[in-house]
Amino acid sequence: MRFDRDKVPDGDRLRREARVAGLRDFRTPSLEAVERRRKQLWLVMTIVIASVAAGVMVVARPAGSSPHMLSEPLLRLSVIVLAVACCAYAIEKEVHLGRATRMLTDERVLTAALTNRLHEVSLLLDAGRAMNQLLELSELLETVLRSACELLDANGGSMMLAEGDELVTLCVRGREEAVGARLRLGEGVAGHVALRREPVLIEGHVDPKEFPGLADRAPYVESAMSLPLVHRDEVVGVLNVNAAADYAFTEYDLRAVAVFAEQAAAAIANARLYEAERAHVAELIELRHRHIGEVG
């Protein structure tokens, strides 16, 4: 029966290549073990070839010093056969080591990508848990921004909440003087994001035509993201995050933080509702006190 490589699971293929290549721990191969085996193979080949060369020199001594143990044609043939066999062995092992290296590198790339994903998911869960435990708006905004920065390894950002047709900056990391700044919906990057309800990934020069009303101070952004915080079809605010100096955000980052933004929007809407209820209760208590005072 013909062996079909495609139908064999990757793990089995890798173990098979490792076994054929001569790895001692072929059940749990690693790139380091493959490299060790490769070095070992070439060392053995060098020793074998050197030994053969030395042997030939000894056997083929000048005529007269001692009688030849082997006839010259036979000697030549033996050397050629030995050299060809050694080369074929080395090439065959090298082919399998090459395949094992490729598979292990693929596995390492995939593992790294999936580990990153797992780390993000666990950060998202932690952030979601932390956000759901908070009802104080200022504390919540602080937590949302801190979690977003941690999730993306960002070096700063801001949280803006919608108030009528404006966005108000309530929480900032990195440029504290921006707290309290107001922006009309549709103005600048954040205003555009809130109006369009679409996240934006910015890198390099920002086109003022694309974002009318863009502040003069920010025509160049190394790498940043701006996401609308939408809850029950209502924009509650905008989350802005700036990348660290040596990093550029990718679409993958944007997708990860978009999941986070959904949770943040719901938590903010709840906190606002709680604040409104608390204000309402305080108002009722005051009314009651006033009423008791009047009656008394």
Add this chain to the structure above:
Amino acid sequence: MMAPTLKPRVLIVEDDPDLLVVLRVNLTAMGVEPILAGDGRTAISRIQAERPDAVILDVMLPGIDGWSVLEDLHAMGDPVPIVVCSAKKDAEDMERARQLGASGYIVKPFDIDRLIDAVLEATGRSRKREPGRATELGIEGPELA
């Protein structure tokens, strides 16, 4: 003409694990041997070490981005066919990719069949015909080709 018998080897350069897995599975099903890279540095070293028949290159990568990879390969005079994947559909970016030697430019989110066709075309192959799927099988060239 006889069909080439060796499997084409395609390097997928992508940092999104979902996309990495989807492309790997689909390319394997199309008879391509996929190799993977999650960042620009790994991409350059694997291109030099393994000489793939084509490269699917995401532009937005952590560390060295896709543009830097393209520029490096262009500067080295490496003739490997590269299909660039990007969320940006600006003519400026497409032109930049073309000038840096890319053989295709696919805008994200992309249709997987379209990307595979572009890659197969870059490797000089075509999709095998499957009964009942004739309309899907006509190869549409990469946007820059």
